[in-house]
Amino acid sequence: MIRQLSYMLCFLAAIPAIAQTANSLITKVDRDSIMMGEEIKLQITVDATPQDLIIFPIQQAMGALEVIEDYPVDTIRENDRYRLFKQYGITQFDSGDYYVPRLKLFINNKERFTDSLLVKVREVQTDTTVQGMYDIKPDIENEYERPFNWKGLILLLLWIPLGILFWWLSRKRTQKTYEQTLPPYEWSKYRLNKLAESNLVEDRAWKAYYTELSYIVRRYIDNKVYGHAMESTTAELIQNIERETAAKGVSITDKTKQRLEAVLQKADLIKFAGMSGDGISAKEDREAINDIIYNIHQVLPPPSEEELLLDVKYRKEQARKARIRKILMYVAGVVLGLAIAIAAWIVIVGYDNVKDQIFGNELREYYEGERYTSQYGIPEVTITTPIILERDIDFASDLIPAESANALNAFTAGDLEDDFYIMVATLQLDEESAKKGAEVGASVMISPLLKELEQVGATNITTLDEEIERNGVKGTKVEGSYDRDGDEFKYEAFIYLNGNAVQAIIISTADLEAKSPEQEYGRLLREQIISSIQLNKPQPAKKDQE
Incomplete structure (x- = not known):
């Protein structure tokens, strides 16, 4: 009896150690009651090591609930472990009580299941005694008039005489x-x-x-x-x-x-x-x-059989030559028509615009294309960019000294070898490093950047720095240029000390030749991104937070 009791005590003592080594799985919703059509964010949190393989489910529906948004996985690094957050936007357009079913995900090829949660969907209450009823408003006239497509008309007028000429020649x-x-x-x-x-x-x-x-x-x-x-x-x-x-x-x-x-x-x-x-x-x-x-x-x-064969062969040869001449005539007409159309296009919109449309201009496409506003890192850096940045784990693990940081998050788009490159990084400093302030930020962020420029073959690297302030946060601006493979690039770096965190934004673009300031798309793109930067104050740490 005593021996069995000792075995039981040893087993109970080993349970906490087993629980610490297992991957914790937490399921929660941001609210458990909504009106019809409102969004509920279901969040799955998994603690893992860099060696773990986590596969989250891809869902079109969760029981009777519809998935309206599948958010990308977010990651927070805490010392030598990662905390992964996966969110789903779900809703329902009929009132009632619904259960979010258990979802299956894989951790290192092993099945794990989330908890089932209850959510309530309520009808939208409308009180007609308080809220007046009104007639449907009349249509609002849109004063916008679509501009006439003069370019299409000119191209059409150019092709009409060419078509008539081809018909007549044919x-x-x-x-x-x-x-x-x-x-x-x-x-x-x-x-x-x-x-x-x-x-x-x-x-x-x-x-x-x-x-x-x-x-x-x-x-x-x-x-x-x-x-x-x-x-x-x-x-x-x-x-x-x-x-x-x-x-x-x-x-x-x-x-x-x-x-x-x-x-x-x-x-x-x-x-x-x-x-x-x-x-x-x-x-x-x-x-x-x-x-x-x-x-x-x-x-x-009368012609002999041999003469007749020669005559047939001659006719076929003449017919073949006639077809070739006709094809060449059409090809020449098409080439001539394209040349005239391109020449008219150049006269109307300008040579540089035509060249960018035909051969492409990456910086111009970024400058004139869509914009994405996102938050990156902790504390968050809000920035608007032409492409969404991706987490760069290699940057975080290779260039940051482990003794200087408790947590670092780096997000990049492109490479330093490309015409456009951007990096947003947030670095949580320990107390000793935080006391050194901007010196740590410059050494941690700028020094690795310069070393990486040298590794990709950059030469004639220049740097100029000045003190700046944004949203009440002081920092340092570093700008300069470098050459690579005969091309010139310009970069700007902004390093802020925000509480115990360093927030860094680095932008590099190719410095292409331009006839006017309006066509300096590298500079315009940098100015556009820099003007959108917003620094968020770090939130105070909660007590008893695990």
């Missing part, structure tokens, strides 16, 4: 392609008909008339009889026709050759000697050429 190319695909005999007949329908004879344009007539017959002979008819003289052409027809085993009558020679010689005199013509002989000469082409076509042997 239509013209289609007509030429039809004519070029005709066989030589059909083509000559087609062109002779077009010549007869023209007004060249009525206009007494003899040179143009006989130039076209000579071109038709020479091209037909060039395609069917002699391959160099276009550049041969009249005498050479007649001789080569006799030689080529003899080689093919056919002959052309002397009358046909004489008529061809007579028409070509007359055409040469009109084209080169300025001789005039008359309407009757012009018609007779056109009919003579028509008969000459017909006679040559009749005596020529």
Whole structure:
């Protein structure tokens, strides 16, 4: 009996040690009674070591309660342990009593469950005897008028004539392609008909008339009889026709050759000697050429199978070249249209704005983009930034001497190698370090910054410091510049001693060339962020706080 009692006492004595080593899990709500639609913040608190793996649940609903906001995990460092806070915003739009069910989370791959909590949702009470009833208010006219999109109109007006030009060129190319695909005999007949329908004879344009007539017959002979008819003289052409027809085993009558020679010689005199013509002989000469082409076509042997294949291959090749030319024409038109549109864009909004829109300007996007106001650290630093800062545990563990701080929280965005970098840090000092004041802040915050600049290859680092004050809190401002990879950067650091805590804000931006102060986006971004800084006084520590 005595031995069993001693075992029980040893077990009870070991319970506190076991409880201290376990991860404590606390579940609470900020209030247990709300009106319909109001938000309740459910908070799960877990104590852990840096080696623990904590996985919080992802919930769309908690029983009959709806999750309207899933807040990010917040962390507080206390000596060698971390305290993790996870909050959920929940609500219900029907009155009644609801239970928040037990939620499952994983701590080092082991399941743990939160406590179940009761919340009450009450109806919104409306007393019509006290609160008067009124008619629905009329619509309020909005005086804002959307500005007319002149840029879109100008671009549209530029594209309309280009579209008309493409349509006209495409239509013209289609007509030429039809004519070029005709066989030589059909083509000559087609062109002779077009010549007869023209007004060249009525206009007494003899040179143009006989130039076209000579071109038709020479091209037909060039395609069917002699391959160099276009550049041969009249005498050479007649001789080569006799030689080529003899080689093919056919002959052309002397009358046909004489008529061809007579028409070509007359055409040469009109084209080169300025001789005039008359309407009757012009018609007779056109009919003579028509008969000459017909006679040559009749005596020529039909094309062999090999010639037909070559002719088909030639047509396909010509069609392929025509398609390529058409595609190139469209591509050139699109490129020309884009060039005209970009040129008009540059004239309207300016070269720098166009360059930033096309190639991007990170600092400008940050300066003109959205803003996020958040609180960081303990005591809190309220600041508005273009991106939300993330906790930087490496900064906290590597650069801060353990003997100088009880708790440090550092939040950063970007790197010192980027065009934009910002860090917000709060450092809780021990009593001995707090007595040294700003000296500790400068050594803890600025010295590691300068060392890190040297590590990333920064050169020509300059620093200037001055005393400042914000929200009744005194501090030191350090600003300067540095070079890296041929680019110049500027930074500003603000260190405040707020009670027993050091609050530091460090901002670094690339110093890009700008034609006017309105385009110095690095400086404008720093000024915008600095003007939003608000320092909160540290809250007095509660007694008996665990």
